Amino acid sequence: MTKVRQYLNINNLLIVTIVIFYSLRFHNLSADTTYINDESIYILVGKMGLFEYDWSAYNPQNWIPGDYYLYPSLTAIAYTVGGYAGSRILSLLFGLFTLISIGIIAYFSVSSENKNIKLFSGFVTALIATIIPISYTINKLATADMQSTMLLMGGLACLLIATKRSPTLPAYFLLASLLLLLSITTKIITGLFLPLTLLIMSIYLINNKGKGTTILIYFFTPLVLGLTIFTYFRLESFVYYYYTQIDQEFADIRTVLGTFYQFAFPVLPLAAAGAIGLILRKKFITLIAILFFILPVILFQIVTHRIISFDRHVYLPVVFLSILSGVGMTELISVVKSKYLESFVKLCFMFTVLFLGWYYYTFYLHESAPRPWYDTENLSTFLYHKVQNGDKVLSEIGPHVALDLYDVNDPTNIRTLKVTKHMNQQWMTSFLT
16 A cells, blocks of 8 residues: 555656656657758758768758758758658657756755655656747757757756755756857847857856856866857858848737747746746745846847747747746745645645646647648649759748658759749749749
């Protein structure tokens, strides 16, 4: 009976629940979606570079906001092995490691020294991050978003381990530095978290002068040196990317905040409860730190008046809202002195999250999430049998078609057709001939 009770404890139930909800992402991995062009172009860049030794075919340095070697290579290999499903499984693996890092961050963010309370914080936070509707889309999206998020959360988790554990292990500071560096070079949007991270570590350095040499050598030096080298080689491309993106649109603050609310709404009630929990427990430093990690991406979109890609970048503040939810609610639960009452409160909270997870998956996700795109299988089959090497093809889904025709036609012969007021018959004729 004791063993049965041991296996049925709340933390084990949370693990099983996380596995069940996360496994739902493996459904229909090969389907076309509204992001099919974004996924295809990363795969094409990787295939052209790895197998054709041509990294400049699509000028990736001008439109990929980060390194264009690592992720395109990984997704190209995954696609070669398993098609779109292979590339999306790769992203799901990144998402799994992201959840582990989120759990570690929540584990070390709770003030209680009780291991069961800390484990509950880690598992329930990971569960909240798992059930949020946007995570079903982003976790299996075959773009660089999940890789950069995984590296960012992994870097922050390593920093918490390095600063919370005793004795200090220099390896964790070095690993944190390398992961944060790789995150920023994968997708520069995560660089928005760098100033805050450096500020927190600077304050930690001042308050822990005995660890000063270790932190300077193993954390600050490799991170700053790596970013300096990366910026030196890519600064011109980033400036070009920034101005070309800015010219595409002008989104006012209401549009940006409206988009954020659309994707963050499911977790906002839990985050509000978590914030109240931290306030009641007087954990103001933890609350302020998490809030500061929520804000950078939102403020960036407001200041730059951009909405393009925000439907993916919004995943970052939503992740930190999940951490706020789990950590804050755990702080409240940790006040309960009675062991039986604590277990009852934990169960109530867990079943509340379970209900929300079921609701989000069966209703909110299906009713409010972006619709899968129309099936392009017939188009791809038709073109595969009709197109010959050297033929020029105009398509609304150029990268997707280029990938499908990769074995029969040079991908550079396929162009994406974007209908604008500047296009005319003469322009189209000049391209086709």
